[in-house]
Amino acid sequence: MGRELHRVQDGATSLPTLADVAAMAGVSRQTVSNALNNPSLLRADTLERVRAAIAHLGYTPNRAARNLRTKSSRLIGLRLTPFAEDTANATIDRFVHALVQATRAADYHVLLFDGNDPADPSSGYDDLVRSTAVDAFVVTDTFKGSPQAAYLEDGGVPFVAFGRPWTPAALHPWVDVDGAAGTSAATAHLLAQGHTRIAWIGWRKDSPIGEDRRAGWSRTMHGHGLPTTGLASRVEDCVASGVEAAGVLLDEARPTAFVCASDTLATGVLHQLHARGLRPGRDVAVTGFDDAPFAQLLPGGLTSVRQPVEEVAVQVVDRLGKLLTHREVFASGTLLEPTLVVRGSSER
Amino acid sequence: MGRELHRVQDGATSLPTLADVAAMAGVSRQTVSNALNNPSLLRADTLERVRAAIAHLGYTPNRAARNLRTKSSRLIGLRLTPFAEDTANATIDRFVHALVQATRAADYHVLLFDGNDPADPSSGYDDLVRSTAVDAFVVTDTFKGSPQAAYLEDGGVPFVAFGRPWTPAALHPWVDVDGAAGTSAATAHLLAQGHTRIAWIGWRKDSPIGEDRRAGWSRTMHGHGLPTTGLASRVEDCVASGVEAAGVLLDEARPTAFVCASDTLATGVLHQLHARGLRPGRDVAVTGFDDAPFAQLLPGGLTSVRQPVEEVAVQVVDRLGKLLTHREVFASGTLLEPTLVVRGSSER
DNA sequence: ATGAAAGCGCTAACAA
């Protein structure tokens, strides 16, 4: 593979154009274009001749020219904000990798950007839309109340969200992971291990994602006729909060297991267990959420709910494709199931 | 901010062009172009009039047209391979975030891609070059022997590497982090804590990066008149290898401290200490490399060498800019200093 | 300091 580029004198590189191919194959430029985009229109022998010329010259269509003509860049924009240093959640990074793979299959590419004004939801999006730099966006931060989504909807800009719209009026396609199903699986797993006093440590009430995950725990507990009163805590998403919440719950409610809204909080619980000489899994069970890379690196491992980001990316790209070819106009969502990865922190 | 897009009947969006601005301002299209690209050429009042028209119409230049004309996309390509699940090293992901920020300041964007044939070094690069989809590349995986670098050099494609060329003949700009300086700092830190028997756990000899990091340890040990014989181990980069190597070294060489080539190996050491009832920091000190997100989440924290990826990204973009404006033609490298982040695993 | 002409490389629409 990788035919050599033709070097010209000034050191720059000169690439063959469609006209070069046409001349070599003895056809018009339009015929070459058709050979590329509508090969079925050509007679077999013509197609063969054109293809031979293309291969011989190492021709690849110029994207700028094609973009200008078709008004489409085959680029998908994704806003990537600065790296979150204080958390170990790598979901967004896993998603970026997955999106690159998923878009490749659909012959799209991912364009990364970030707005210069974090306060302005349209920041960054705006320029890319107006300059027709991207065909569509993937929006990942809908949990922030998604002002981006509202802005893009208003402007008629195509986009698909990774994350449910938590505002009722939203009218865009989305793909999300069923957090409640994940925590429900974790809770059921702990019940199966013989636990009955299972505590919850999650986020503050204003986080819809947190409330969703919490619902999986409480629903499953109640479904088994078990009480949840006094067994839940709502805190900030940091290790220190997890440590503290676990301490209070252990003192006051004596749970034998913890279901946490994040791996960060689960880490806090593990620290608290360690401080008390309690063994994770054997003495007190713990489950996290998001399956951060370190979940498998902890001694014994941390049981965690894993989001199928690869599948999310595939679905997102699928919807994007439909959106851009006008094959699907109305809002619609897909909810994917996460999986519970069981490790030492929840098994005796 | 965020002026509304003009909606037309069919639901699509129609954007103003340079001609619209020209008509509104009562000037030629060329004058509008100059207002954008060479404002100093215009008379103050003309410039003012054009700018008012631009603002009123919410005009943004069409990228495809500009790219076609200028033969430049202002896009930088970065190959992003599938997420590494077995390691907690987030350096590449930190770098992606940093690169987005750094390119923004230079009015570039990052285009992510991956080749469909992992075995072919030119896979993915090739199409983007020939289609003039990107102006240049950032190459990050030079540690693999960088066949990419060789391919790009041969094709005369502009690129800057994050990582030194480990092949002597390489002739491209690069930015890298001085791994030896990092492990040297870690070793010196341990010496200052009173340790003298400091072991090394690193990678196999065929990894130039690993040898570089190892050199920092051995150089510093020897500089203090301390022997290194029997204190070094070369293994695979996984937790299990770290556990095993630490076990062997503890049994045979009785070190009181470990300098590791990665956080993954350091994690293995911590597991071994835990299994033996030894307290990290108090009984045996441990340092890692790369400052993975979980380094701060471990109980007490893991001391680690942190690469200044934000600065790397800035330097990379700076070289890219020079390369693309022909202001710098010859190969040149920049070696940046990492920092040691001291946490509980190395302090009593 | 401003404008007119030309054309980057491609594809949509139409003609042959």
Place this chain on the structure above:
DNA sequence: TTGTTAGCGCTTTCAT
């Protein structure tokens, strides 16, 4: 089935 014409929106060159 293939070719011709036109033009996407911009910037370079040259003229005024």
